[in-house]
Amino acid sequence: xxxxxxxxxxxxxxxxxxxxxxxxxxxxxxxxxxxxxxxxxxxxxxxxxxxxxxxxxxxxxxxxxxxxxxxxxxxxxxxxxxxxxxxxxxxxxxxxxxxxxxxxxxxxxxxxxxxxxxxxxxxxxxxxxxxxxxxxxxxxxxx
Amino acid sequence: xxxxxxxxxxxxxxxxxxxxxxxxxxxxxxxxxxxxxxxxxxxxxxxxxxxxxxxxxxxxxxxxxxxxxxxxxxxxxxxxxxxxxxxxxxxxxxxxxxxxxxxxxxxxxxxxxxxxxxxxxxxxxxxxxxxxxxxxxxxxxxxxxxxxxxxxxxxxxxxxxxxxxxxxxxxxxxxxx
Numbered sequence: 001x002x003x004x005x006x007x008x009x010x011x012x013x014x015x016x017x018x019x020x021x022x023x024x025x026x027x028x029x030x031x032x033x034x035x036x037x038x039x040x041x042x043x044x045x046x047x048x049x050x051x052x053x054x055x056x057x058x059x060x061x062x063x064x065x066x067x068x069x070x071x072x073x074x075x076x077x078x079x080x081x082x083x084x085x086x087x088x089x090x091x092x093x094x095x096x097x098x099x100x101x102x103x104x105x106x107x108x109x110x111x112x113x114x115x116x117x118x119x120x121x122x123x124x125x126x127x128x129x130x131x132x133x134x135x136x137x138x139x140x141x142x143x
Numbered sequence: 144x145x146x147x148x149x150x151x152x153x154x155x156x157x158x159x160x161x162x163x164x165x166x167x168x169x170x171x172x173x174x175x176x177x178x179x180x181x182x183x184x185x186x187x188x189x190x191x192x193x194x195x196x197x198x199x200x201x202x203x204x205x206x207x208x209x210x211x212x213x214x215x216x217x218x219x220x221x222x223x224x225x226x227x228x229x230x231x232x233x234x235x236x237x238x239x240x241x242x243x244x245x246x247x248x249x250x251x252x253x254x255x256x257x258x259x260x261x262x263x264x265x266x267x268x269x270x271x272x273x274x275x276x277x278x279x280x281x282x283x284x285x286x287x288x289x290x291x292x293x294x295x296x297x298x299x300x301x302x303x304x305x306x307x308x309x310x311x312x313x314x315x316x317x318x319x320x
Binding site for chain 2: 045048059066088
């Protein structure tokens with residue numbers, strides 16, 4: 001059984017080794033790490049809902065090539081993001097930058113949590129003031 | 144009654160958003176960040192003659208269309224007839240960007256189907272396509288005399304899109320058609 005699991009694990013681990021990006025890695029592992037992080041956060045515009053790291057359409061490989069070039073030219077991550085946003089808009093980034101246009105995206109979750117918490121609090125407070133119904137309570141307990 | 148008011152309002156709001164989402168058309172269509180901004184500068188060899196270049200300088204001083212096309216693109220075949228008609232009517236000059244294609248195939252396409260373009264730039268590497276924010280051919284840009292992008296149309300261009308999108312944009316910018 002253990003052997004079987006080991007074999008199964010080996011199979012699954014192999015699949016993660018097969019990468020879409022066949023280009024030569026950067027010599028500097030730091031640059032390579034930056035490159036990999038960047039391409040995993042850029043949306044493939046042609047095959048939306050995939051990152052350009054996971055997609056093999058030519059647009060994704062073109063964008064990888066451009067990002068590689070920018071990194072080689074010594075551009076910062078912010079400059080690479082700028083390059084993409086001026087051409088494709090904020091939508092190209094999986095992690096949109098905070099700006100007037102995207103502010104709503106960033107604050108909406110917090111707003112919803114606060115709003116939901118407040119609603120929950122109101123409901124619980126309201127229920128606490130209700131008289132306890134002995135009959136339904138005991139019924140609930142016996143079921 | 145009052146306790147149903149808030150959920151009702153929320154549902155109506157949600158329906159409103161859904162209706163807007165449905166009416167918007169193609170959900171994969173992205174607004175171009177270049178609308179109202181200068182068209183990206185470019186200069187590329189022409190498809191017909193690699194020693195001659197075409198680029199931003201050719202677009203200056205008139206309304207023109209920049210049409211991104213490729214021989215592997217089915218939508219490009221669909222719109223080709225309409226582009227030929229626009230060119231024959233001498234409505235606006237059409238400049239092509241032959242994107243991510245090969246010269247022999249592109250030249251054969253032009254030879255077989257006709258050439259609506261004043262000139263086609265050959266962008267085999269897709270570099271200029273990226274500068275223009277192209278993500279799927281065919282895409283057609285309307286560029287004003289001052290080099291400002293006035294409109295971008297995704298997908299095949301036809302009479303209806305021309306009348307409803309391009310003509311009003313040109314008129315609004317002060318051009319006469």
